[in-house]
Amino acid sequence: MTTLSTPPPGSTNRTSEQAPPDGSSRRGARSPAHRRGNTGFVLACLLPALVLFAVFMVIPTVNVFRTSLYTWGGFSPDKRFVGLDNFRHLLDDEQFVRAFQNTVALLVVVTVVTMGLGLFLAAIMTRQRLRGRNLYRFVLYIPNVLSVVVIAAIFSAVYDQKNGLLNGTLRLLSLDGLQQVWLGNQKLVLYSVAIAMVWQSLGYYMVLYMAGMSSIPEELYEASALDGACATRQFFAITLPLIWQSLRTTLTFFVMSAVNLSFVLVRAMTGGGPDGSSDVLLNYMYKQAYTNSSYGYGMAIGVVIFAFSFLVSLLVSRATRREPLQF
Amino acid sequence: MRRSLVLTGAAVTVLGLLAGCSAGGGGSDSGKTTLKVAALEGGYGRDMYTQVVKQYEASHPDIDVQLQISKSIEDEITPNMKAGKYPDVVVLGQGRKAALTETLIKDKALEDLTPVLKEKVPGEDKTVGDKLTEGIVGNLNTNPYRTDKTYLMPMYYAPTGLFYNQGLLEQKGWKVPGTWDEMFALGDTAKKQGIPLFTYPTAGYLDSFFFALLADVGGEQFYKDVMTYKKDVWKTADARKALDITTKLLGYAAPATVGYANEQDFTKNQQLILDNKALFMPNGTWIVGEMADAPRAKGFKWGLTPLPAVTAGSKRYITTSVESVWIPSAAEHKDAAKDFIAYLYSDKAAKIFAKSNAIQPIEGIASSLSGENAEFYKVYEDPSVAPVVGGFASTAPVQGVDIKATLFDTANSIISGDTTEDKWQAALNGASEKLRQAGD
Numbered sequence: 001m002t003t004l005s006t007p008p009p010g011s012t013n014r015t016s017e018q019a020p021p022d023g024s025s026r027r028g029a030r031s032p033a034h035r036r037g038n039t040g041f042v043l044a045c046l047l048p049a050l051v052l053f054a055v056f057m058v059i060p061t062v063n064v065f066r067t068s069l070y071t072w073g074g075f076s077p078d079k080r081f082v083g084l085d086n087f088r089h090l091l092d093d094e095q096f097v098r099a100f101q102n103t104v105a106l107l108v109v110v111t112v113v114t115m116g117l118g119l120f121l122a123a124i125m126t127r128q129r130l131r132g133r134n135l136y137r138f139v140l141y142i143p144n145v146l147s148v149v150v151i152a153a154i155f156s157a158v159y160d161q162k163n164g165l166l167n168g169t170l171r172l173l174s175l176d177g178l179q180q181v182w183l184g185n186q187k188l189v190l191y192s193v194a195i196a197m198v199w200q201s202l203g204y205y206m207v208l209y210m211a212g213m214s215s216i217p218e219e220l221y222e223a224s225a226l227d228g229a230c231a232t233r234q235f236f237a238i239t240l241p242l243i244w245q246s247l248r249t250t251l252t253f254f255v256m257s258a259v260n261l262s263f264v265l266v267r268a269m270t271g272g273g274p275d276g277s278s279d280v281l282l283n284y285m286y287k288q289a290y291t292n293s294s295y296g297y298g299m300a301i302g303v304v305i306f307a308f309s310f311l312v313s314l315l316v317s318r319a320t321r322r323e324p325l326q327f
Numbered sequence: 328m329r330r331s332l333v334l335t336g337a338a339v340t341v342l343g344l345l346a347g348c349s350a351g352g353g354g355s356d357s358g359k360t361t362l363k364v365a366a367l368e369g370g371y372g373r374d375m376y377t378q379v380v381k382q383y384e385a386s387h388p389d390i391d392v393q394l395q396i397s398k399s400i401e402d403e404i405t406p407n408m409k410a411g412k413y414p415d416v417v418v419l420g421q422g423r424k425a426a427l428t429e430t431l432i433k434d435k436a437l438e439d440l441t442p443v444l445k446e447k448v449p450g451e452d453k454t455v456g457d458k459l460t461e462g463i464v465g466n467l468n469t470n471p472y473r474t475d476k477t478y479l480m481p482m483y484y485a486p487t488g489l490f491y492n493q494g495l496l497e498q499k500g501w502k503v504p505g506t507w508d509e510m511f512a513l514g515d516t517a518k519k520q521g522i523p524l525f526t527y528p529t530a531g532y533l534d535s536f537f538f539a540l541l542a543d544v545g546g547e548q549f550y551k552d553v554m555t556y557k558k559d560v561w562k563t564a565d566a567r568k569a570l571d572i573t574t575k576l577l578g579y580a581a582p583a584t585v586g587y588a589n590e591q592d593f594t595k596n597q598q599l600i601l602d603n604k605a606l607f608m609p610n611g612t613w614i615v616g617e618m619a620d621a622p623r624a625k626g627f628k629w630g631l632t633p634l635p636a637v638t639a640g641s642k643r644y645i646t647t648s649v650e651s652v653w654i655p656s657a658a659e660h661k662d663a664a665k666d667f668i669a670y671l672y673s674d675k676a677a678k679i680f681a682k683s684n685a686i687q688p689i690e691g692i693a694s695s696l697s698g699e700n701a702e703f704y705k706v707y708e709d710p711s712v713a714p715v716v717g718g719f720a721s722t723a724p725v726q727g728v729d730i731k732a733t734l735f736d737t738a739n740s741i742i743s744g745d746t747t748e749d750k751w752q753a754a755l756n757g758a759s760e761k762l763r764q765a766g767d
Contacts, residue, residue, distance in 0.1 A: 073724050075408060076434035086726060093727035156591040161583055184586025186745045271590045274739035275530070275746075276732070288727065293430040297726035 064306070067299040074295035086300035095276055096301065099284040102190055106280065107258040107312070109194045114201050114254065115247075121202075122209035123235055127221075137210070141203035148200070148261065152268035155196040159183050183270055186277035193269065193278055197261055205250055212243035241325050251316045255309050281305050359391045362663050366418035367400045369650070370613035371483070371685040376418075379676045383667065386450065390663055401425035413655040415664040418482055420650035421468065421718055422534060428479070431655065432471045432721040437478040438654035438661055444477060446669045455480075455672050463688040467554055467717035468649050479651035480668055483685045486706050486714075487535030487611040487646045488633050494626035495603050503632050507572055510635045514579040517606055524579035526605040528593040533735040534718070535646040536609040537573075539634045542644035542715045544569045550644075555720045556763035561756035568637075574748045577741045581605040585739050594618070601627060611648055612684075612703050631703045633712050645706055647714040649688070722766035730758040 068086055072079040090096050121140065125133045143151065158165045159182035167179045182192045220238050229237065240247075263282035266272055272279035272287070279287075281301060289298025366376050373396045380392045395414065397403050404414055405427065421428045431437055444456035444464065456464070463469070463481045470477050496503060501517075504510035514524035527533055542550040545565035552560045560566060581604065587595040597614065599605040601623040615629055633645040652671065654664045670676060677687050684700050686692060696704055706712055719730055733754050740746040 071724070071726075073430050073434035073436075075431055076436045089726040096727060152591060156589075160592070160595075161586045181583075181586035183589060183592070184584075184739075184743065186740070186743060267590075269589065269591055271529075273530070273589055273736065274585050274743065275736045277740075277745075287729070290430075291424065291426040292727075292729050293426065293433045293724040294726045297724075 061306075064299050064302050067296055068303045070296040071294075072296045073293040074289070079296070082296070086297045087304075089297065090300060090304065095279065096284060098276060099272075099279040099281050100304075102279060103259065103262065103281045103308075105190060106194055106197065106262050107255065109191070110197045110201075110258055110262075111251070111254040113194070114198050114205055115250070117198070117202055118205035118209055119240075119247075121206045122213055123239060125206070126210050126213040127231065127234075127239075137203075137207065140206055143200045143202070144204040146200070148264040149268045151196055151200055152265055155192070155199075156183065156269055159192055184274055186274055189270060189274065189278040193262065193265055196265055196269070197258070200261065200265075201257060205253075208246060208250060209243060212246040213239055216242050241322075244320075244322055245324055248317060248320045251320065252313045255312050255316065259305060259309055281308075359389055360660055360663050361391045361393055362416065362660055362667060363393045363395070363414040363658075364416045364418070364667070365395045365400055365404050365414040367420075367423075367650075368396045368398045369685075370616045371680075371683045375679050375683040375685060378679045379671070382675055382679070383670050387666075390667075392667070399425075401427040408655070408657075411657070413657040413659070415658040415660050416652060416654060416667055418650065418652045420482070420648065421479075422648065424531075428651065428653070429721065431653075432478070433724050436656050438656045438658065438664075439476050439478060440480055440654065440665070440668070441475075441477045443480060443665050443668055446665065448673045449666060449670045450675075451673055455669050458672050458689050460688045460690055462714075463649070463716070467720050468651070471721045473555065473720060479653045480671075481688050482650040482652045482671070483680070484647050484649045484688045484714075484716075485612045485686065486631060486703055487609065487648050488539065488631050488706065489536075489607040490600060490610045490614055491607045491630045491632065492600060492603060492624065493628040493630035495606070495624065496630070498626060503630070504635045506639050507635045507637060511575065511579070513606070518579070522603065523581035523599075523605050524607065525576055526581040526584045526596050526599050526608045527588065527738070528596045528608065528610065529588045529590075530735045530738045531731075532609050533738055534609075534731070535611065535648070536634065537569075537734060538646040538715055538718065539644045540569050540572065541565075543634055543637050543641070544572070546642075547715075550715060553759075554717060556722070556759045556766060558760070558763060559756065561752055561759055566755075567752065570748055570752055572637075573738070574741055574751075577738055580742050585742050588739060594621075597621075607632075612700065615699055629699055631706060633706055633709075636711075640711075643709075643712050644715040645712055647716050649716055719762075720766065722762050725761050725765045728758050728761045730755070730762060733758045 067079075069081060069083060070079040071082050071085075121136075124130060125137060130136070146154075161167060161179075161181045161184065164182070166182065170176065170178050180188055183189055216239065220242075221234055224234050224238060259280075259282060262280045263286070266278055266280050266283050267286070270278045272283050282305065285298045285301035285305065288294045288301060292298075364376075364380070366373075376394060376396055380394050384390065384392055395403065400417075400419060401423065402425070404417070405425075407413075417428075419428055421432075444459075445454055447454050448458065459481065463484070464477055465475070467473070469479050469481055471479065491503070495501075499520075501513055502509075504513050510524070517524055527536075538550070541553050545552075545563075545568075549560075549563075549565050553566070581596075581599055583599065584596055584605075587593060594617075596605075597608065597610070597618055598621060600608055601618060601621055603624045612631070633643045636643050652668055654661055654668070658664055672687065672689060677689050677692055678695075680687055681692055681695050684696070686696065686700075686704065707714065737746060737751050737754065741748070741751065
């Protein structure tokens with residue numbers, strides 16, 4: 001109780017001490033010395049955050065770029081400057097190209113499926129007064145709370161070729177011909193990973209879209225219904241344009257999650273295998289930097305990932321730019 | 328007044344941040360030397376290290392040993408090493424997934440330990456070199472730069488080879504195959520009874536298989552040529568023969584193998600042996616402890632055999648995994664570290680290690696073994712079987728080339744039919760050539 005009662009007087013004190021000068025002196029003729037004092041104060045307050053930002057974001061990023069120009073094992077003091085050699089090697093490295101292709105494929109597949117399904121489910125949940133929709137929302141959102149390693153464990157149980165949920169169900173339905181070695185077939189393994197990724201993120205995006213949709217005024221739907229618009233028409237003519245802005249934001253999230261999430265999932269679930277067929281960029285970078293002792297080369301891959309995600313986000317944001325619609 | 332308080336607060340926060348990032352103090356305060364020892368907690372447990380350290384500290388009162396043991400020791404010491412704080416002694420072999428030892432070898436960041444061999448074991452008359460079994464020092468495992476300088480001291484050795492269920496073979500009246508022809512004949516017989524001949528936990532476990540096979544096929548010189556990337560060595564008839572045998576063997580692999588050959592599921596492949604659903608798999612002696620709690624078929628008994636001979640009566644090799652102990656060249660107390668390493672080979676220490684089944688390559692120690700382990704080490708008593716130690720020679724790092732991955736992981740693609748033996752051979756030759764150029 002005592003701790004609760006002490007702050008208020010302190011805080012009121014501060015406002016009473018500072019608010020008047022601040023409010024009146026914005027453009028007014030306060031003494032420069034006082035202004036400088038203010039700047040100093042602001043700087044001092046910003047300093048911890050700036051130091052943190054510099055130490056944990058700026059310096060490491062610059063280091064990644066710098067290291068990518070060297071040949072270095074990671075420990076020895078002798079780094080050899082090789083210019084853009086690491087990047088030239090990347091072009092001849094088949095496994096890198098394969099990992100790049102896999103990353104792009106995951107990016108496209110996961111984005112399209114998650115976004116399509118997320119929008120569809122969100123529309124149903126908000127527009128159709130579905131019974132038990134809170135339960136559905138809850139169930140769909142749960143995977144998002146789980147750690148990726150847990151998801152990897154769950155899915156390796158689902159995909160298990162003998163007693164797995166998937167093959168077991170297929171057997172039960174007498175569809176034995178459809179049974180697959182989900183994590184062992186090189187043509188399928190990437191999609192197996194993609195499904196796990198969609199499962200993980202679907203609930204999150206659905207909730208995000210639902211929030212956008214529920215803020216659309218009901219009158220718009222009523223008016224369009226009077227004009228004879230069906231639910232599909234309403235979705236494309238009203239819902240989609242009005243949540244366009246949140247859609248754009250999520251597209252950037254998709255790029256990031258496809259790059260990051262796929263790494264953790266692939267590492268925990270397949271290790272990039274069999275024989276590198278489910279390798280993704282970050283996993284390949286990790287392997288090169290830490291197990292192949294080519295730290296500089298790994299960082300060059302890191303630079304490519306950085307540039308790639310940056311570029312894709314930029315392109316996506318440019319391509320989807322629309323005049324924001326208001327309601 | 329209040330503002331200055333806030334300012335001070337901000338300043339303290341910044342200072343605190345910086346202090347937090349800087350070195351957390353340490354060092355010797357009471358005149359004692361602090362020796363930092365990092366060890367991998369392998370299948371042998373951690374108890375033996377604490378006991379040895381206790382003994383060492385008792386006889387060396389001026390030294391305080393700081394012991395760090397973990398199952399993923401690389402992850403724990405690497406961040407500090409990047410920051411320039413190196414342990415003084417590291418017990419960690421090659422062939423681990425994180426490849427820390429290999430990285431330091433490639434970076435030439437290890438201390439030359441040749442003098443330790445001539446050093447007397449503390450409290451004894453013999454030198455370390457005298458106590459070690461013959462031939463255990465001087466190979467690529469201990470002298471990674473192909474010189475006569477030893478950088479890694481051999482710590483424990485264990486046979487790796489094909490593990491199987493002795494009970495099943497006895498029950499079916501099958502003999503452990505002595506040649507590859509017998510092996511494949513057994514494969515056909517077993518297939519008729521629905522038991523596949525072969526499986527592997529993950530493709531990486533094929534190291535114990537390949538190193539022995541290469542030596543079996545072409546002899547020690549050929550093995551050395553492959554490990555040191557001799558020009559066009561993968562184009563030779565011997566190399567082709569090794570790949571032929573492997574490809575044929577992979578044709579007998581359990582269908583589940585590839586699907587389970589990943590970090591999550593590899594124990595399911597190992598379980599195939601326990602369940603009598605596959606006959607042989609390449610593995611190491613740690614398998615006994617690793618699968619100790621797993622359910623197993625009735626009458627199950629672990630067996631270990633070297634690879635079958637290429638032709639009847641020819642010499643067979645068994646890949647011997649040797650853990651190493653080394654000193655980073657950036658370590659602080661190198662002399663104390665060397666003395667500590669010499670102590671690890673003392674009779675007292677060896678006794679403690681052997682109690683935990685960690686067998687050091689010291690003359691006459693294998694006789695103190697008991698149980699399943701004693702049987703595993705018996706493979707060395709067969710006069711036609713010789714140990715093969717080592718692995719690929721270290722070169723300067725080559726971007727994007729990982730010959731172990733090319734050699735082992737491709738097995739997955741061979742089984743699933745995604746690549747051919749010819750392509751495999753070509754890829755191996757390409758990788759080997761790039762590494763040869765980097766090594767010169």
